[in-house]
Amino acid sequence: MYAVILFCFSLWSLFGVFSESVSVTEGDSVTLSVDITEVKDRIYWKFGAQDVVIAEINAVNNNKSLYEDRADGRFRDRLKLDHTGSLIITNITNTHSGLYKVINTNTEKQLNIFNITVYARLPVPVISRDSSQNSSSSNCCVLCSVMNVSHNVSLSWYKGMSLLSSISVSDFNIRLSLPLEVEYQDTNTYRCVINNLITNLTQHLNINQLCHKCSVLYCCCGFTEAVIRLVISALVCVATVAVLVYDVRSRRDEQKKRSHTQLND
Template sequence: MLKKMVYTFIYFGLWLLGGVLSVYKEEEVETISVMEGDSVILNTNVTEKKKDDHILWTFRPQNSETRIAEIYKHIISIYDNEENNERFRGRLQIDEQTGSLTITNINKLHSGLYKVQIISGDVKHKSFSIAVYAPLTIPVISDSPQNPSVSKRSSNQNCSLLCSVLDVSDVSLSWYKGNCLLSSISVSDLNKTISLPLEIECLDDSYSCVVAYSFTNRTAHLNITDLCWTCPGAGQSLFFTLSIIFVCLLLLLVSIVVLVFCHRKNYKQATQEAQTTEEEVSYTDVTFAQRATNVETNGREQAEYSEVHLR
């Protein structure tokens, strides 16, 4: 009997633990990455709020949690004047129909966990983790310190370049040749300056340096010929390509002109032939003349008609 009670207790405990874990599993956290100065909308996924629905928004930057906005019976309350919520002053908007929260002109002080509680017969929860990043600056491409100027390089010296970006964190810095990745580094330290070198023989394609967050990037293109010389034949190849394009366009234009000329000529000739045919066409009149009438010959009537003249 005791053994049976122990099994029952264990079974009930596991069932209760499973229920608690399922509740936590249902409350998923949506991660949002955004740059400073942007606006963010936290959607409740409510199509239209009912009259007695209660929607409450809270914010937890670290350990403490405070309410920041709520809507109940179409009454909207924004708590941006409280001591813990001064960072939100003038930045919060709540949609009266859906209860969705908008944060405008966001900055790093707004990074943290946001929760919404929707009470409508039952209780629903939704959480958002917002990470705010500093704006990205365009990378700077320069000569490597040990790289001689173009005029001082010998014909067998390579071109050494350096791509740099200042005061960044959680970014990657990459060199590309066209769409092909050449090299890349990542950094997670706060406010760090990073650089990535590149060594090429000469400019034979389009090169670019890209600094990127996980959700956006900025690009610098290597189009300054005083950093590297152009590969022999690269300019000729470009000239040849442009020449081919020009010739093709010229042939297309000539073909269009010839087609238009032929069409107009055929149309004009057909019109002239139609006018000539109309002028040459004449219609005839038929005239019947009777020369003799009803002559009896051997007891029978005989009629004789004249010839038909066409004119």
């Protein structure tokens, strides 16, 4: 490791080229810091394998130019240059990943090289009751899920500071899920964490809220069947009330007929 660092430092000392790897989250801004105020030449900022010129600094008259429509217009309304010559990229996307070079056009010498890697913004994990699993009388099954995750993303369950389980995805995936079984009376702290190489998001499990024991009707019959039974019960009640009302009205009408017959007699 030290040999690699020493070798890189030797290259920098020999050629004067500073190389830096930069990781950034999609949607954020990044500043590629340089200081070329002492360079009295024309300077180019170049992007990608094709060395597309996206910015120019004329140190003689201090003119600065941005070429945002180049490189397929991916830099449009996103580039800025500060007084030191540093390049600022705003609202960065995955299309801006790649090499950025600072070139002295008079000597064709590379002054700086930046390698940018843009990571997709992480979705917030969602913890729900795992209805696909049959929970026992003492245990509760939960599921931590994320949607539309990209490459190099991991989803993990932690109990306190201890890692319980983890799953990773190397390519684009529609959905990433990780189950966990806990006891209803468990008082430990559980959290689901999604992370990539530069950031992470945490969602805590609320056992009391999510794993409360359901009613006998719901647990034994299931939600759909429970609703059907409730609807049938309501219909039976309505029918019973209708029969009673009809019976009362029939008796009342019969009594009126008898009273009318007696008066006529």
